[in-house]
Amino acid sequence: SQELEQSPQSLIVQEGxxxxxxxxSSKTLYGxxxxxxxxxxxxxxxxxxxxxxxxxxxxxxxxxxxxxxxQSSLHITASQPSHAGIYLCGADMEYGNKLVFGAGTIxxxxx
Amino acid sequence: xxxxxxxxxxxxxxxxxKVFLECVQDMxxxxxxxxxxDPGLGLRLIYFSYDVKMxxxxxxxEGYSVSREKKERFxxxxxxxxTNQTSMYLCASSLWALAGGPGELFFGEGSRLTxx
Numbered sequence: 095s096q097e098l099e100q101s102p103q104s105l106i107v108q109e110g111x112x113x114x115x116x117x118x119s120s121k122t123l124y125g126x127x128x129x130x131x132x133x134x135x136x137x138x139x140x141x142x143x144x145x146x147x148x149x150x151x152x153x154x155x156x157x158x159x160x161x162x163x164x165q166s167s168l169h170i171t172a173s174q175p176s177h178a179g180i181y182l183c184g185a186d187m188e189y190g191n192k193l194v195f196g197a198g199t200i201x202x203x204x205x
Numbered sequence: 206x207x208x209x210x211x212x213x214x215x216x217x218x219x220x221x222x223k224v225f226l227e228c229v230q231d232m233x234x235x236x237x238x239x240x241x242x243d244p245g246l247g248l249r250l251i252y253f254s255y256d257v258k259m260x261x262x263x264x265x266x267e268g269y270s271v272s273r274e275k276k277e278r279f280x281x282x283x284x285x286x287x288t289n290q291t292s293m294y295l296c297a298s299s300l301w302a303l304a305g306g307p308g309e310l311f312f313g314e315g316s317r318l319t320x321x
Contacts, residue, residue: 127309127310186307192253195249
């Protein structure tokens with residue numbers, strides 16, 4: 095969706111390096127969801143952010159929602175081959191019951 | 206464990222054929238969704254349903270219809286398949302969130318449809 099822009103589109107990092115993926119909305123975000131997808135499979139939920147300034151972590155992945163609630167970043171520390179996949183952000187922009195998704199970021203981790 | 210099951214992982218159909226994609230969830234979720242996923246475009250919402258026999262158009266409903274006769278089952282129908290409907294189709298479900306918003310979506314494995 096052009097309402098939700100992800101950057102970069104793709105990323106290749108050396109194992110052990112840190113990386114950041116950004117998700118920028120053209121509208122206020124009432125909820126921001128991060129998902130990971132292995133090629134050809136369904137999406138796995140990573141985490142959800144709702145409040146401006148909120149930050150959540152799971153293992154080596156940290157996500158933040160900025161104060162103005164229009165941008166989120168996903169940061170991976172000390173990347174591993176298991177982190178490889180497609181990362182998608184999904185947003186609730188209308189305080190409704192559907193999500194709009196970004197185009198995704200393809201992450202490859204070189205050993 | 207939470208499960209969303211899509212009936213077919215891979216389908217190959219001919220232009221003009223009627224195609225049914227079935228999705229079943231075992232979590233008693235109110236909301237169910239159909240998305241299609243294409244390279245560079247991400248996931249685009251086709252239709253969603255927040256209750257039995259209820260349906261709402263998403264962003265790209267043209268050429269598709271849906272059916273929700275039972276809470277656990279949400280079907281996507283392509284009345285007359287066309288080559289531009291070749292895509293990965295993903296079904297998802299979620300609980301109705303009292304606080305608003307769709308809540309965490311649980312996705313199926315996807316159905317890759319090729320229309321020749």
